[in-house]
Amino acid sequence: DIQLTQSPSSLSASVGDRVTITCRASQSISTYLNWYQQKPGKAPDVLIYAASNLQSGVPSRFSGSGSGTDFTLTISSLQPEDFATYYCQQSYSTPRTFGPGTKLEIK
Amino acid sequence: EVQLVESGGGLVQPGGSLRLSCVASGFTFSGYNMHWVRQAPGKGPKYVSAIAGDGGSTYYANSVKGRFTISRDNSKNTLYLQMGSLRAEDMAVYFCAREREYCDSTKCYLYFDYWGQGTLVTVSS
Numbered sequence: 001d002i003q004l005t006q007s008p009s010s011l012s013a014s015v016g017d018r019v020t021i022t023c024r025a026s027q028s029i030s031t032y033l034n035w036y037q038q039k040p041g042k043a044p045d046v047l048i049y050a051a052s053n054l055q056s057g058v059p060s061r062f063s064g065s066g067s068g069t070d071f072t073l074t075i076s077s078l079q080p081e082d083f084a085t086y087y088c089q090q091s092y093s094t095p096r097t098f099g100p101g102t103k104l105e106i107k
Numbered sequence: 108e109v110q111l112v113e114s115g116g117g118l119v120q121p122g123g124s125l126r127l128s129c130v131a132s133g134f135t136f137s138g139y140n141m142h143w144v145r146q147a148p149g150k151g152p153k154y155v156s157a158i159a160g161d162g163g164s165t166y167y168a169n170s171v172k173g174r175f176t177i178s179r180d181n182s183k184n185t186l187y188l189q190m191g192s193l194r195a196e197d198m199a200v201y202f203c204a205r206e207r208e209y210c211d212s213t214k215c216y217l218y219f220d221y222w223g224q225g226t227l228v229t230v231s232s
Binding site for chain 1: 142151152153154157166168202204207209211214216217218219220222223224225
């Protein structure tokens with residue numbers, strides 16, 4: 001199975017900050033990498049698919065980049081509704097493993 | 108509007124069985140691969156099982172292989188997960204998810220674009 005790691009595991013930031021979250025795969029997965037946002041008590045919502053494609057309806061302050069083994073999710077200017085947990089997920093192979101998550105908290 | 112609604116969760120004793128259902132609406136159900144993903148309290152999502160749109164192929168995580176069975180009834184727009192020999196470590200919220208395919212000029216990519224609200228499975232004596 002492909003393993004995904006994320007850093008940091010948690011992050012404190014303020015409204016308006018620029019934030020970057022990193023995901024690393026245990027082997028090359030080309031651009032088969034998705035990012036999800038999850039709020040407490042809710043299902044995950046896709047933000048970015050295929051490493052850099054913004055899902056319809058997702059604000060443009062979210063962006064993704066990377067290929068191979070290293071990927072980033074960037075939020076250009078944090079808004080109050082962005083405080084949540086973020087997961088990367090690979091779709092290169094089955095099982096479609098998820099990263100351990102990055103919890104973004106208000107400073 | 109696409110909707111996925113799970114049901115069937117509840118309290119079950121270790122070694123017991125439970126069947127989860129996920130009723131889909133708002134799209135051509137048979138045209139999509141469907142998945143079950145679970146999330147233990149305070150943990151990240153974990154992949155459980157998958158089934159092709161026509162039901163012809165299935166996949167199971169090693170942790171549930173031989174104990175869980177995924178199936179679907181396309182005439183009823185319903186996905187199922189039959190869970191048996193339940194263990195404490197199976198306790199989680201179970202989500203069904205639709206897998207969307209996106210293709211650019213060279214490759215096709217897959218991601219979960221719709222999820223249900225989740226149903227809680229508690230395994231305890």
